Amino acid sequence: MLPGKKIATLISVNTAFMLAVVKLIGGVLTGSVSVLASAVDSILDIGSSTVNYFAIKQSEQPPDNDHRYGHAKFESLASLIQAGVITLSGLYILYEAYARFESGKAVKSIEGGIWVMLFSLAVTFFLVIFLRKVAKKENSSILKTESLHYEIDLLTGGGVLAGLVLVKVTGINAIDPFISVLIALKTVYSALVLGKEVSEDLVDKALDEDDLKKIHGVLNQYNCVIVGWHKLRTRKAGTEKFADLHVQVNRHLTIEDAHTIADMIEKDIAETLGGADVQIHIEPCEGECAHKACTLCDTEIRNEINRLKSK
């Protein structure tokens, strides 16, 4: 029996914790900077898997009095802080590598380092297999990202291993800090990409072109019952999408019919975006608007509404 999404991320957190401890001890005992850098990477994995755990937990939480738009942005905020910490850790690895180049100290026990990395690679390999299975079963995008994240760790871990083997074969100690520099740069880069992404959420960036086109598409379908629309605003919080807009209808409509149209559009936009919070402000057309919707009589509009409903 495969466990659920939340349990899967908890298993990730515990695996990352175990690997971090093994690599930290291994890195200090063997004196290998690249193993130490890999330990820092695992510490960050604890962080990111924890964020994913809470993201999954939060997404199940309803809005409360203090947060009427839900809690999804807590995830973005946590990710931003995490990105800051990851950046600092990357800079710390660079500093350590620099100190090693300067001092020219050798790795104390290459064999020890190799064993630590072999163990870590094996554990990560089984974690990836496990995460992929749960992600497939639950069709969860967060778990797919999580699994991808650990696949990349397999690559960097393989790099560290290859570096240590090369040091053993060639006797060139500088290979060890050099590999740690590569890991540091990759770490800082990932952190900055993550930081930029969640920042866009936090400053209420509009949805991307694809989503906007989908919204326009839905609105076009309602051409025959609405006069026009404007002031479309969109933003998102984690996986939650928000949209609000003004829709103009024939000014002789009753509020009941106008509201039916608004609710149908809201539902359609939400569906086409794969779930969204849509808020429509209904307005009457001004003066003698020549648009089709305004020349239809009430019965015709009701027929149109029924036709759209039955689609």
Added chain:
Amino acid sequence: MLPGKKIATLISVNTAFMLAVVKLIGGVLTGSVSVLASAVDSILDIGSSTVNYFAIKQSEQPPDNDHRYGHAKFESLASLIQAGVITLSGLYILYEAYARFESGKAVKSIEGGIWVMLFSLAVTFFLVIFLRKVAKKENSSILKTESLHYEIDLLTGGGVLAGLVLVKVTGINAIDPFISVLIALKTVYSALVLGKEVSEDLVDKALDEDDLKKIHGVLNQYNCVIVGWHKLRTRKAGTEKFADLHVQVNRHLTIEDAHTIADMIEKDIAETLGGADVQIHIEPCEGECAHKACTLCDTEIRNEINRLKSK
């Protein structure tokens, strides 16, 4: 002639920059940790005054395609990052003070430190006077905070000066790092308070009780033309307030009358909050609602609307 708000903050930035340079050089030359700590404080002042400059500039910028809800959250995001940097600087001062306690090194030139601090206090004093005047003329809350910020700097600067004088009189060198610890704690505390405040903006925390009561008050005034309201949601971005809610009206009303009511409520809420972005979704009451608004005939409702309008 007093300059405008933007120019005033630019003058703050330049003053803080000049003080930071003088104190940094002074701190290194005299070997006083508390003067160095004060220099770090000035570097943070450059940051916070810069944020204020952009806050004033941004608040004048309209929403664009990518950011339909405006740009106010860029300010919050910048402040959050600033709070992170300030916290790190505070921790750095603590580390420096610890190293000084450990090494027991003496201040090299107490007189030098005293002169640096006297100069800095004088400059800050004139900056405070200047900021207060502009803040009063422009009635700007940001500038009032800015002026208060530098008044607190006068106090901590006075503390550093008093510490140096005490070192000179008593010969106890530990007074210098002790004062720097106090400044560090105050710095970290301010950073955390600032961080918490802007984080609430970033996760879309609801408006405070006062504002919510004002909104309820406005809605109560419309008791006679609306059947009810629900789903009130509020949030803010910097000084910009957002609200959306559903309002139920008599289902026989035309969209034209319903919209007039909605627009009036939106305008009233915005006014009572001192400016806000309000979005109302109008709904018909369900079934035979017994509420007063539903027993009024169209003419009576229109009279009510006219009565409210003329208020």
